[in-house]
Amino acid sequence: MTEPDRVHRYGLDALLVDVPSAAHARHMAERVRARPGVLDAVPSATSLLITCADATAIPKLARWASDAAGNLPDLPDLAPATGALIEIPVSYDGADLGSVAAATGLTPREVIERHTAATYTAAFAGFAPGFVYLDGLDPTLRLPRRTDPRTRVPTGSVAIAHDYTAVYPRESPGGWHLIGSTEVAMFDAARSRPATIEPGQRVRFVEAAR
Amino acid sequence: MTSPRPEAAAHLRVEATGPLALPVDLGRPGWARAGVAPSGPFDLAAHRAANAALGNQPTDATLEILLGGLRLRVHRAVVLCLTGAPAPIRVDGLPLAHHRPFAAGAGSVVEIARPTIGLRSYLAVAGGFDLPAVLGSRCYDTLAHLGPPPLQAGQPIAVGHHHGTFATPEAPAPLRDLAAPLAVLPPPRPLPIETLRALTGSAWRISPDSDRVAVRLAGPPIPQPPGQVPSEGVILGAIQLPPSGQPLIFGPDHPLTGGYPVIGVLPRDGVDRLAQIPPGQVVAFAPEATTRSH
Numbered sequence: 001m002t003e004p005d006r007v008h009r010y011g012l013d014a015l016l017v018d019v020p021s022a023a024h025a026r027h028m029a030e031r032v033r034a035r036p037g038v039l040d041a042v043p044s045a046t047s048l049l050i051t052c053a054d055a056t057a058i059p060k061l062a063r064w065a066s067d068a069a070g071n072l073p074d075l076p077d078l079a080p081a082t083g084a085l086i087e088i089p090v091s092y093d094g095a096d097l098g099s100v101a102a103a104t105g106l107t108p109r110e111v112i113e114r115h116t117a118a119t120y121t122a123a124f125a126g127f128a129p130g131f132v133y134l135d136g137l138d139p140t141l142r143l144p145r146r147t148d149p150r151t152r153v154p155t156g157s158v159a160i161a162h163d164y165t166a167v168y169p170r171e172s173p174g175g176w177h178l179i180g181s182t183e184v185a186m187f188d189a190a191r192s193r194p195a196t197i198e199p200g201q202r203v204r205f206v207e208a209a210r
Numbered sequence: 211m212t213s214p215r216p217e218a219a220a221h222l223r224v225e226a227t228g229p230l231a232l233p234v235d236l237g238r239p240g241w242a243r244a245g246v247a248p249s250g251p252f253d254l255a256a257h258r259a260a261n262a263a264l265g266n267q268p269t270d271a272t273l274e275i276l277l278g279g280l281r282l283r284v285h286r287a288v289v290l291c292l293t294g295a296p297a298p299i300r301v302d303g304l305p306l307a308h309h310r311p312f313a314a315g316a317g318s319v320v321e322i323a324r325p326t327i328g329l330r331s332y333l334a335v336a337g338g339f340d341l342p343a344v345l346g347s348r349c350y351d352t353l354a355h356l357g358p359p360p361l362q363a364g365q366p367i368a369v370g371h372h373h374g375t376f377a378t379p380e381a382p383a384p385l386r387d388l389a390a391p392l393a394v395l396p397p398p399r400p401l402p403i404e405t406l407r408a409l410t411g412s413a414w415r416i417s418p419d420s421d422r423v424a425v426r427l428a429g430p431p432i433p434q435p436p437g438q439v440p441s442e443g444v445i446l447g448a449i450q451l452p453p454s455g456q457p458l459i460f461g462p463d464h465p466l467t468g469g470y471p472v473i474g475v476l477p478r479d480g481v482d483r484l485a486q487i488p489p490g491q492v493v494a495f496a497p498e499a500t501t502r503s504h
Contacts, residue, residue: 016398044442125244195243198243198244
């Protein structure tokens with residue numbers, strides 16, 4: 001294959017394309033999903049995975065991806081979030097709220113204020129159905145993952161780690177800092193759009209009335 | 211979500227299951243936006259062969275039976291076919307051939323015992339198992355807990371209408387070469403040659419904590435290649451290197467994304483073979499000599 005370095009063959013039936021940002025990955029994902037032979041596209045912070053039913057579509061797709069990745073719009077020109085702003089009511093009762101406050105030099109109240117002040121962009125999905133990495137966390141709240149991941153994080157936990165905040169859609173193991181909880185169901189397979197938040201949408205967290 | 215038929219119409223009832231018997235079909239690709247990975251049969255060729263022998267569609271659901279132990283009571287006559295790991299089949303005690311369509315009449319008992327070689331057998335029924343689809347698929351994803359759940363004793367199962375003709379199956383893919391080296395494709399991103407050679411230069415034991423999410427390998431630890439790998443999309447067959455240095459190979463229920471270096475990729479036919487290799491067995495990997503298909 002002759003594609004330049006940013007397009008990588010991944011097994012027989014997939015391509016991995018290096019992109020500068022999650023917004024670029026989403027931009028390309030929306031366009032590639034409609035192309036012949038494409039099964040799905042999985043954006044991440046730095047790349048786009050394109051999966052195909054078989055290898056026949058790969059050479060043509062590799063050329064398309066190479067062109068597309070070489071002619072990406074500048075970030076400000078990318079369409080920002082589409083559709084309605086999604087508001088998630090949160091009770092800030094997370095088990096790690098105190099330790100997050102201590103680690104960031106803030107009071108718990110300040111952690112809540114900073115978490116609710118931001119408008120987040122759903123960057124990409126992963127980890128579990130309905131789990132979406134939300135970009136736009138206040139820089140003062142950025143912490144590495146917990147050194148001792150929990151084996152059991154409750155459904156609806158609102159959490160932060162690294163540059164992201166997210167909601168755990170169901171009980172699962174997890175290493176993020178739990179600062180609150182929501183009763184909004186993040187995933188329901190019976191809905192036509194099963195995930196409450198999809199990549200590209202905007203999200204705000206609103207403190208629930210106590 | 212479609213509804214299964216009422217219980218009164220059930221052709222079959224599960225009387226007993228072994229370690230794990232779950233519905234599989236071609237999975238649910240196309241739901242990455244919702245954070246859902248595709249899932250699917252571990253041994254795709256065996257799933258396809260079972261449906262083909264009965265004139266079913268490739269999309270029809272089969273049962274992936276881990277290490278046998280399945281007993282079904284037949285309420286309405288069915289035609290079945292078992293492929294994959296050759297598990298002894300008995301209908302009312304009568305032994306029947308693997309990889310051939312067979313009939314089971316009303317009132318009979320179908321028993322699938324522990325296979326003599328391999329791990330996973332695939333049972334198809336003419337017309338397909340009529341189970342409730344979730345996001346377009348009758349496949350159970352053991353990581354995401356999506357789809358019709360693993361079979362349980364007492365469960366009735368309906369069967370769809372059969373419109374196909376029975377076929378003379380091709381000879382089953384031999385399971386006898388389970389010990390032959392697995393061909394491995396290069397990783398998507400360039401890696402130091404030492405990392406690549408570490409995988410193909412050692413023998414690896416299949417770890418007992420392997421499942422449909424990942425098959426874990428035990429052997430001499432491979433040092434992490436330099437550089438950070440951000441979390442990004444992964445595929446079936448990707449060989450990931452966690453900090454322990456013990457590689458794991460993603461199976462059909464792999465997560466959508468992974469955050470460790472990928473040091474090689476098993477092609478689909480290699481994953482089909484991997485599906486049948488029991489824990490404790492030693493495997494080796496050989497670099498794929500030529501690129502295929504283009």
